[in-house]
Ligand SMILES: Cc1cc2nc3c(=O)[nH]c(=O)nc-3n(C[C@H](O)[C@H](O)[C@H](O)COP(=O)(O)OP(=O)(O)OC[C@H]3O[C@@H](n4cnc5c(N)ncnc54)[C@H](O)[C@@H]3O)c2cc1C
Ligand code: SF4
């Protein structure tokens with residue numbers, strides 16, 4: 001395999017629009033880079049900043065948060081709360097020495113599979129340009145490359 | 157505890173990898189993945205790793221059931237399609253095996269892996285990572301029980317158009333009480349304004365009036381016209397709805413609906429609602445002859461008595477002393493188990509496209525104006541005439557898609573305008589013999605007998621010009637244009653610009669969400685799409701339900717549609733509600749938030765975050781509490797509580813954090829380790 005940097009990105013999707021956008025991308029067989037591993041929250045408003053820190057500390061090079069478009073959140077307006085939180089969070093991680101661009105918020109409706117796939121592609125390129133985060137130190141265990149979260153050693 | 161048990165926490169997890177025929181197996185090495193799960197994840201609690209052609213089939217499900225019994229599994233992970241497809245299926249299988257259904261988790265390795273990636277090695281590794289995440293998460297799952305709420309028998313219906321009328325009758329005929337709230341003095345909605353309805357051209361009043369009367373006299377329907385909903389509290393099964401009954405200054409118990417009052421009332425008012433500005437009504441009025449209920453209302457803002465302090469002609473002439481100038485608004489509260497919102501649409505304001513001249517050029521009409529004009533009970537007694545009220549047009553241009561399929565206004569198709577324009581073409585042809593031009597982008601006639609109607613109008617000789625009209629003008633340039641309206645259009649079939657002079661132009665304006673749709677949605681705790689139409693719970697499979705349990709939507713409030721579709725939705729909403737009433741109680745998904753009293757500091761940060769007002773502060777205990785029947789489980793408050801005092805069943809911090817950890821335990825490729833910057 002090549003030595004090219006192959007980032008790992010954790011993607012949080014809300015259950016209603018953006019997870020369905022991912023379903024849609026699948027159903028339509030739209031290809032996007034493998035680097036994003038998605039997981040489901042009920043709503044983008046559920047995003048606890050700790051989740052992002054946990055992901056970055058655990059070895060992710062970037063974190064994608066996706067939700068319904070403003071005005072379309074199935075819990076009415078919780079995505080606005082997510083928007084505010086992500087803004088604050090970007091400031092917080094910047095203070096920790098992490099590029100704020102490693103966290104990105106994308107709105108995608110259930111019909112926007114193509115758009116979501118495209119945005120994932122864009123984000124992967126952005127993270128590739130930033131290079132590995134290497135927040136934790138890495139170690140290989142049992143032949144499987146494993147990220148060892150050693151949060152204590154993180155440079156502030 | 158042995159070392160191994162400490163790692164696995166004593167869990168016995170079964171991992172099932174679906175081939176989905178070749179949908180997954182074609183890209184992901186499913187045999188390898190299931191082997192790997194058993195071997196590599198053994199120290200993380202996985203005791204069974206299997207792959208199977210179709211996990212969702214009966215045999216696939218039985219595999220899970222049997223393993224739970226034989227192998228003593230306590231958690232199940234199914235790596236297959238999206239949980240939106242089969243989460244229920246596998247939860248049920250888990251339950252049949254004897255476990256709590258919520259102890260099952262899915263990894264979407266079809267929609268998120270095999271269908272979107274092509275490299276087999278990489279896809280296989282990603283599938284493993286997804287399973288690793290699911291395994292870590294499922295360990296944090298708890299047994300959950302759905303909770304049950306009793307269903308109040310009465311139903312509230314908001315909006316008395318044909319959608320609301322249909323819902324009300326279905327529920328009332330089944331023997332259950334209905335409150336029907338309508339903001340105008342009469343029910344009927346837009347349908348009451350029409351003369352003929354496409355495609356059968358049956359008279360609108362003939363089919364609508366009997367339904368309206370049925371509502372008016374139905375023992376199970378309490379009709380609250382001239383009323384608005386002010387506040388909604390509670391949740392499915394048990395809403396408390398505050399309704400304002402506006403002062404009508406008429407004592408309905410005494411009124412016989414004889415009509416003497418509005419004959420005697422000296423104040424003429426331009427009727428810009430029912431007659432869309434083409435006709436007049438009085439200050440005391442019913443919007444139209446067959447109004448239900450028959451009682452008039454006094455329009456406070458236009459009444460001479462309220463303006464000047466004297467008049468009271470209506471009071472003097474009323475034979476039953478039914479007028480009461482001291483009347484005041486009345487606020488009542490009703491308890492209902494379910495709600496239907498059937499608030500309909502507003503017509504696009506054609507003035508917003510100034511180049512079409514509406515409001516400036518006298519003989520440009522809107523579709524609703526034309527409906528009133530063709531109505532025998534309308535302002536021209538059914539005569540199709542120019543704005544002067546006497547001259548019949550010799551040529552008429554009908555412009556489709558005004559404000560629809562137009563990036564500047566509404567992207568969507570208003571769905572009925574083609575048929576409505578064809579109806580107009582037919583009526584003009586039949587009643588005036590005028591030459592008719594229909595200016596269209598595409599003709600959309602997909603429903604039953606619609607295309608046949610189109611053929612009929614074609615046969616009648618209506619001329620169809622394909623192209624979006626650029627301008628309607630009265631500036632004559634060519635011979636024959638003098639005194640006419642000139643429709644400037646690019647005829648895209650002929651490939652040329654054309655100027656077509658006509659006497660009358662009718663604009664088939666778009667259907668738009670009610671101007672107050674967003675406020676209404678907010679009041680009832682539901683969402684609107686970006687366009688402003690009420691959002692369905694699922695656009696295909698649950699089109700009349702909303703994300704808020706117990707609040708249903710029907711008719712044009714969810715998007716433009718014709719009368720048959722509107723009526724079907726009215727019935728569908730009623731059917732959903734009748735099944736709830738029949739059940740007597742409802743089991744709700746236990747995915748809810750709760751406050752851990754010991755940890756709550758009473759800071760109240762969470763209180764305003766909940767869109768459903770589920771969180772309240774108890775001044776006595778100085779703690780916040782969540783009403784689980786109101787909570788919809790979005791999790792925003794869980795994320796916001798600084799004390800970590802709110803936990804979400806089904807979406808706890810532990811579950812999410814474990815899944816993140818699991819997802820990251822395995823990397824697709826070794827990465828070059830660079831020094832931290
Ligand atoms: C010009 C024109 C011609 C048409 N011709 C045809 C035809 O020939 N055949 C056909 O099938 N379809 C036709 N349609 C479509 C038809 O009008 C609709 O399908 C139908 O009227 C929708 O009914 P509804 O009950 O959903 O909404 P509406 O008829 O709009 O009724 C909604 C009701 O709710 C009330 N309301 C609104 N908000 C509130 C509130 N907050 N509180 C209380 N009450 C409220 C309103 O006052 C109204 O009475 C035509 C449409 C137009 C514009
Ligand atoms: S935010 Fe947390 S601590 Fe504050 S009131 Fe709400 S539950 Fe209690």
Ligand code: SF4
Nearest residue numbers: 766787788790791793
């Ligand atoms: S989880 Fe969402 S819906 Fe439930 S109480 Fe918290 S904020 Fe309200």
Ligand code: FES
Nearest residue numbers: 014043067068073
């Ligand atoms: S449900 Fe999608 S952002 Fe709230």
